Amino acid sequence: xxxxxxxxxxxxxxxxxxxxxxxxxxxxxxxxxxxxxxxxxxxxxxxxxxxxxxxxxxxxxxxxxxxxxxxxxxxxxxxxxxxxxxxxxxxxxxxxxxxxxxxxxxxxxxxxxxxxxxxxxxxxxxxxxxxxxxxxxxxxxxxxxxxxxxxxxxxxxxxxxxxxxxxxxxxxxxxxxxxxxxxxxxxxxxxxxxxxxxxxxxxxxxxxxxxxxxxxxxxxxxxxxxxxxxxxxxxxxxxxxxxxxxxxxxxxxxxxxxxxxx
Amino acid sequence: xxxxxxxxxxxxxxxxxxxxxxxxxxxxxxxxxxxxxxxxxxxxxxxxxxxxxxxxxxxxxxxxxxxxxxxxxxxxxxxxxxxxxxxxxxxxxxxxxxxxxxxxxxxxxxxxxxxxxxxxxxxxxxxxxxxxxxxxxxxxxxxxxxxxxxxxxxxxxxxxxxxxxxxxxxxxxxxxxxxxxxxxxxxxxxxxxxxxxxxxxxxxxxxxxxxxxxxxxxxxxxxxxxxxxxxxxxxxxxxxxxxxxxxxxxxxxxxxxxxxxxxxxxxxx
Numbered sequence: 001x002x003x004x005x006x007x008x009x010x011x012x013x014x015x016x017x018x019x020x021x022x023x024x025x026x027x028x029x030x031x032x033x034x035x036x037x038x039x040x041x042x043x044x045x046x047x048x049x050x051x052x053x054x055x056x057x058x059x060x061x062x063x064x065x066x067x068x069x070x071x072x073x074x075x076x077x078x079x080x081x082x083x084x085x086x087x088x089x090x091x092x093x094x095x096x097x098x099x100x101x102x103x104x105x106x107x108x109x110x111x112x113x114x115x116x117x118x119x120x121x122x123x124x125x126x127x128x129x130x131x132x133x134x135x136x137x138x139x140x141x142x143x144x145x146x147x148x149x150x151x152x153x154x155x156x157x158x159x160x161x162x163x164x165x166x167x168x169x170x171x172x173x174x175x176x177x178x179x180x181x182x183x184x185x186x187x188x189x190x191x192x193x194x195x196x197x198x199x200x201x202x203x204x205x206x207x208x209x210x211x212x213x214x215x216x217x218x219x220x221x222x223x224x225x226x227x228x229x230x231x232x233x234x235x236x237x238x239x240x241x242x243x244x245x246x247x248x249x250x251x252x253x254x255x256x257x258x259x260x261x262x
Numbered sequence: 263x264x265x266x267x268x269x270x271x272x273x274x275x276x277x278x279x280x281x282x283x284x285x286x287x288x289x290x291x292x293x294x295x296x297x298x299x300x301x302x303x304x305x306x307x308x309x310x311x312x313x314x315x316x317x318x319x320x321x322x323x324x325x326x327x328x329x330x331x332x333x334x335x336x337x338x339x340x341x342x343x344x345x346x347x348x349x350x351x352x353x354x355x356x357x358x359x360x361x362x363x364x365x366x367x368x369x370x371x372x373x374x375x376x377x378x379x380x381x382x383x384x385x386x387x388x389x390x391x392x393x394x395x396x397x398x399x400x401x402x403x404x405x406x407x408x409x410x411x412x413x414x415x416x417x418x419x420x421x422x423x424x425x426x427x428x429x430x431x432x433x434x435x436x437x438x439x440x441x442x443x444x445x446x447x448x449x450x451x452x453x454x455x456x457x458x459x460x461x462x463x464x465x466x467x468x469x470x471x472x473x474x475x476x477x478x479x480x481x482x483x484x485x486x487x488x489x490x491x492x493x494x495x496x497x498x499x500x501x502x503x504x505x506x507x508x509x510x511x512x513x514x515x516x517x518x519x520x521x522x523x524x525x526x527x528x529x530x531x
Contacts, residue, residue, distance in 0.1 A: 062431055081437055088435040094428045098450050098528050107446065108436045139528040159436070 005037040008163070008195050009059060013068035016054050016221075027220035028054045032068070034214060034223065036197070041189060043206035043213045044199045045252065051221025052199045053167055059197065060086055060165045072163070080163075084112055087156035087164040087194075091171055093148035095140035095155075102127060102136040105155045112159065126154035129188055146177035150184075157188065166198045170205070179237060182208055186235060207231075207248050208240060215255045225255035286310065308501060316498030323496045332486060333502050336475075340483040341510065343399065344471035347406020351467065352460055354407070355414025362415075363422040363448065373419075380412050388474050398478045405474050406467040413466070414459035421455025422448050454529075457522040464518060465511040472507060483507065 014032040017025050029051035044052040057063040059070050061077035072080045095104050105123040127133045130150040170178045200206050206213045217224040296307045316329050323329045362369035391401040433443045475484020490499040
């Protein structure tokens with residue numbers, strides 16, 4: 001299904017090498033060649049140390065690659081970032097204690113210089129979308145972890161970015177909250193048609209959410225396989241009980257190089 | 263019954279009351295012991311009622327003023343200087359913290375030497391400041407400012423440095439300008455630290471002001487204090503000043519706490 005779509009992100013021979021304490025070269029990522037289509041949901045999956053976060057950060061212009069390059073919409077990541085077309089959701093909610101939930105969502109829009117009325121309307125819309133309408137005037141400390149992460153997602157979507165980067169956004173949450181947020185994320189993604197790059201170390205999560213899974217293997221970090229997830233959309237939680245789902249999980253698991261994920 | 267007792271002992275005021283009570287008992291026991299050993303106990307540890315009595319009498323002790331009037335009159339001068347110094351110290355402390363955050367070079371040049379300010383005894387720098395400013399009252403303000411400066415500067419800088427990497431990353435993703443990062447993230451983050459600095463600095467400004475008062479005449483709690491110690495007037499004035507300064511210290515930190523509370527609604531929940 002991705003064939004007829006416009007390609008949005010291309011990485012060519014992407015690699016990152018850094019020096020450790022003893023001044024020795026450590027290859028975090030090497031030779032990543034990837035093409036991502038507009039509106040695609042991509043999971044970057046792998047064990048810790050496989051460079052999945054590094055890959056994400058290179059695409060989001062939070063890190064400079066030492067080899068190869070990234071092109072997004074025909075531009076460098078920096079150019080795209082400066083046009084404020086990125087959204088980023090971290091593992092931790094990274095909310096600002098002194099701002100209410102609504103004001104937190106408005107922050108990126110404040111930085112972009114949007115008008116007060118526009119900010120407020122847009123924030124209300126986002127709050128509604130993530131189901132936090134009643135908590136608009138609460139402070140982050142008053143929310144549960146799941147609710148904080150919802151606020152975080154609402155903030156990332158608030159800017160209406162073309163590309164959303166998510167770095168293990170649900171890994172700190174309990175299973176029930178996580179499943180609820182998976183469904184919500186898919187609903188929001190369908191409604192907004194963003195390109196999403198989702199880093200995870202959880203195979204089930206990757207299979208349930210994405211169109212394609214980029215499997216990364218460690219030592220050195222590299223792209224070892226790309227698995228198409230041809231489960232029909234919209235997906236509901238029942239999908240996880242199907243044989244096909246289990247087969248896909250097994251297929252992904254078997255595509256890791258250098259043994260199983262610890 | 264026990265549960266009721268538990269409830270009372272868990273109250274905030276209970277521990278304060280207990281402390282005051284214990285202090286009064288310890289004080290009075292001490293006063294009786296001292297009174298038994300010395301002929302002039304009021305020099306060392308008078309009874310509390312003697313001090314309270316000295317505050318209450320209308321007896322003139324100095325320049326036609328009662329003990330309490332004399333203390334309040336001197337306190338006005340001292341506290342005004344302390345407040346002025348505290349204000350300048352806090353403002354410049356914040357400004358320097360900002361400067362050190364803005365420029366790594368400035369931080370490397372300044373930060374290790376800032377501690378020196380804290381190490382030099384007040385009575386050591388006082389004559390130098392006096393020589394520079396040429397005016398005793400100006401030097402008193404400057405000294406209060408110097409002592410307030412350090413805790414405010416270091417705490418505020420610690421606040422700037424406590425901002426997590428993810429917050430910078432988020433600002434980077436939003437393509438925020440440096441000015442935005444400061445106004446939207448760094449400065450609000452540092453505010454609680456700034457207030458911690460203020461709470462440490464305020465009592466220091468007051469004690470320093472009293473101390474530098476003693477250097478020269480011209481009014482102030484410190485002058486009154488040394489006169490009283492030299493028996494130029496009732497020794498109880500000394501004790502009144504001690505209690506009054508402690509009281510001011512408590513009030514000042516309460517007021518700062520209250521200001522912090524009212525400017526940071528998120529801390530109330």
